[in-house]
Amino acid sequence: MTTTIGRVRPDTQPTARLRTDILGTLASEFVKIRSVRATYWTLIILIVASIGSGATYCAVEAHQWPHLTPQDHANFDPTQASVLGVALLGQFVIAVLGAQTITAEYSTGMMRTSLTVMPRRTVLYGAKAAVLAAVTLIVALSTSFASFVLGQALLAGRHAGATLSQPHVLRSVIVTAGYVAVCGVAAFGLGAILRHTAAAVAAVFVLFELIQRLAEALPHNLYTSMEKWLPGGATVGAITATTPDSQNPQLFSAWGELAVLGAYAVILVVVGAVLFRRRDA
Numbered sequence: 001m002t003t004t005i006g007r008v009r010p011d012t013q014p015t016a017r018l019r020t021d022i023l024g025t026l027a028s029e030f031v032k033i034r035s036v037r038a039t040y041w042t043l044i045i046l047i048v049a050s051i052g053s054g055a056t057y058c059a060v061e062a063h064q065w066p067h068l069t070p071q072d073h074a075n076f077d078p079t080q081a082s083v084l085g086v087a088l089l090g091q092f093v094i095a096v097l098g099a100q101t102i103t104a105e106y107s108t109g110m111m112r113t114s115l116t117v118m119p120r121r122t123v124l125y126g127a128k129a130a131v132l133a134a135v136t137l138i139v140a141l142s143t144s145f146a147s148f149v150l151g152q153a154l155l156a157g158r159h160a161g162a163t164l165s166q167p168h169v170l171r172s173v174i175v176t177a178g179y180v181a182v183c184g185v186a187a188f189g190l191g192a193i194l195r196h197t198a199a200a201v202a203a204v205f206v207l208f209e210l211i212q213r214l215a216e217a218l219p220h221n222l223y224t225s226m227e228k229w230l231p232g233g234a235t236v237g238a239i240t241a242t243t244p245d246s247q248n249p250q251l252f253s254a255w256g257e258l259a260v261l262g263a264y265a266v267i268l269v270v271v272g273a274v275l276f277r278r279r280d281a
Helices: 012-035 037-067 070-075 078-108 110-117 121-156 169-194 197-215 220-229 234-240 254-278
Strands: none
Touching: 012 121, 037 078, 037 121, 078 110, 078 121, 078 169, 078 197, 078 234, 110 121, 121 169, 121 254, 169 197, 169 234, 169 254, 197 220, 220 254, 234 254
């Protein structure tokens, strides 16, 4: 009598274990981010401030509309007016959440516990970044669409609004949300590098605001050639604009500028990952 014993391929169990580790760590990080009160406050501030600023801007424009010149009417970009606040305010508000996602565990000493539970540092780091990116993108998309809808409702009475079916409008709303999410991921990378919330948020301000201002002091030809590669600043105008008159010809398209910012975020996250693997908790 012959008995056949099935053999499991040597790499099956490690692969299954890694998949289980990744899924379990993702679930754990999602529980962490939604169980922290600061997460809710940060997202509430993002939503209220962004929608409120867009609504205020559109309401003011609607009130002044009869007194504006035909040229002002032609140059007005209703989409940009409604979502500009999402990008301008969101990039800094979301930086707090992005940095805190990793720095909070250093300040409380919980990082040692997290690494004890999940000693695979790459898996832990990647799970934190992935959960942050998913949460911020969902909230930013919801905020961007809500700000657009409210802004256009305020402008509708003056027949100055826009619809999602018009050229570049849907792109502007989506790319604006993507910009905010990428800013959050960049802040996460800076948090991993600096391991301090305040320092990471200050670094975000330097990256997205101060560098742009300092570059403006350069000779004009040099600045115009560099402008498209700088994060923040004029980038916000490029990603929110839908009309040719409101677009800067020196910059890439909206998707191009988002890609440039994404490259900065990837570099920061990769540098943070290398340091996360090498340094003690």
